[in-house]
Amino acid sequence: MSVTSGTLIGYRPDPEGTHPPLDYPDYRSTELRAPSRPFVPIRQSLTELTSPVFGDGRVRAADADLTRQHADEPQGERIIVYGQVLEDDGRPVPDTLVEVWQANAAGRYRHAGDQHPAPLDPNFSGGGRCVTDREGRFRFITIKPGAYPWGNHHNAWRPAHIHFSVFGRAFVQRLVTQMYFPADPLFFQDPIYNSVPEGARERMICRFDLEQTIPEWALAFQFDIVLRGREATPMENAQ
């Protein structure tokens, strides 16, 4: 990010109830990993108000189509996942890197650690990336991921989801989240979904969009991602 002039805009803290607590016993892996001491607040400086620039080299247009990475098409329900990266006042975030990863249609990740006895798909790797356009828009073509079991508690199943990683304009806007599908019957028993306070969880659920669905080809889902918003007034000159 280019910072050449004196005015810096800081970012507001998110309102209470936006994010999950780090210490969330229902999700067992938090037990030895959640820090026990409170975070130390610091003033945002240039380091926190700038962000890397991507787009050249690593990201090609084909990387946004997860169904075209192999000789044949993957098994499963082809879908379009599109949306905008925005700040909380609706301002789009252009030229920012969006990375996604997911299980295949059978609920299996192409990862040595995934021992779920469901088939791997030789035509599906499950990773994709793109850079948002001038209006902050992104669009992926993929297949709908399957639900899968995990060892967190008896008969635990993850609802179908796609992982999203977004950078934003500033280090403090960095966000990793998961996108869920409407009306998933597995929500009630999933501690990762439910770790987010009531009233905020629903923001992680995409919207089925008939308008963007391509007849006889693919269903479409809209998922807008909102990053931390800016302070109303600029900070003092920091250069």
Next chain:
Amino acid sequence: MTTTPSQTVGPFFAIELPYAEGPYVVPDGADGAIWLRGRVLDGAGDPIPDALVESWQAGPDGRFDGEFRGFGRSGTDAEGAWAILTLKPGAVAAPDGGEQAPHVDLTIFARGLLHQLVTRLYFEDEHDANAADPVLSGLPDDDARATLIAAREDGGYRLDIHLQGPDETVFFAV
């Protein structure tokens, strides 16, 4: 509109996030290149083999507007070890108009972390600058400061990140 909530990266992020050039903020052999290395450890002191460390920093001139990439990304291995090849940053302007000691912002993601953690890496051999740094000065004691100061070693600097426990790293709300 309200911010989209954070979720864990989970155990399978290696499908997408680590990439071959990720740890190389500068190419191998670049003039002045240093390795920043360390481990990520849990509350039992065990290595975390499925963490992701991202770094963000100024260039040697203390600025963010040049050609210097500034961004690094390293997964951890079976021993919880991460490594990023970069240049030592210069001093960075502070919000109040003074200077901050050379530092690298670190973001840690892992299975079991429902939100990323943010900390900073400072350099052992910047004693005077560290003593005057507004962030380090704001910490309660030397033990807290010590969790952020990387030790000089052959080829670079080393800092372990303890997510929990008696040696817990200081993490920041930014």
